[in-house]
Amino acid sequence: MSPLRWTCKGLRRLATELRAMGHQISHTVVGELLKSQKFSLQANSKTREGDSHPDRDAQFTYINASVSRALAAQQPVISVDTKKKELVGDFKNAGREWRPQGEPEEVRVHDFLIKELGRAVPYGVYDLAANFGWVSVGIDHDTAEFAVQTIRSWWHTTGTKRYPEARSLTITADGGAVSGILCMGGG
Numbered sequence: 001m002s003p004l005r006w007t008c009k010g011l012r013r014l015a016t017e018l019r020a021m022g023h024q025i026s027h028t029v030v031g032e033l034l035k036s037q038k039f040s041l042q043a044n045s046k047t048r049e050g051d052s053h054p055d056r057d058a059q060f061t062y063i064n065a066s067v068s069r070a071l072a073a074q075q076p077v078i079s080v081d082t083k084k085k086e087l088v089g090d091f092k093n094a095g096r097e098w099r100p101q102g103e104p105e106e107v108r109v110h111d112f113l114i115k116e117l118g119r120a121v122p123y124g125v126y127d128l129a130a131n132f133g134w135v136s137v138g139i140d141h142d143t144a145e146f147a148v149q150t151i152r153s154w155w156h157t158t159g160t161k162r163y164p165e166a167r168s169l170t171i172t173a174d175g176g177a178v179s180g181i182l183c184m185g186g187g
Helices: 011-020 025-038 057-073 142-162
Strands: 075-082 119-127 133-138 170-173 181-185
Touching: 011 025, 011 075, 025 181, 057 075, 075 142, 119 142, 133 142
Parallel strands: 075 170
Antiparallel strands: 075 119, 119 133, 170 181
């Protein structure tokens, strides 16, 4: 007997392995047997939070206080984040559009990266006081340089007009496992 108790295999592979052990069975019967035992195909469910840092509440309290002080002083506060990267090209998407009947837009069969086109990387800047969003889209990688350039573009096109008397810029960012805040002063 194998020490392996749980496995994740397709019906065809399970049937092949059972046949190799001398059982006469098809993948269809394997599926029926699993269903009769109350098994079904299921996706993962994100429900467990996991361990949190002991100072987690203190971190968010500090961030909230910093943001509140900046907003009360009428200084700009932005939240920045990158969004889901998308393949660039003629790929299928989940949306639908009105087209003449029987003339769907033709797209690629497989969603493989076209190296020459890359991926679209949206990076967002959200101005908390103005309730205004700004998105910059690049086709390179999600890098710190891209984030900085997006913030710089927002500042030069929107921020300086909206906050001509700004003495500081408060930036909140989600760093994945940790959240952070960056306060920058000067002109």
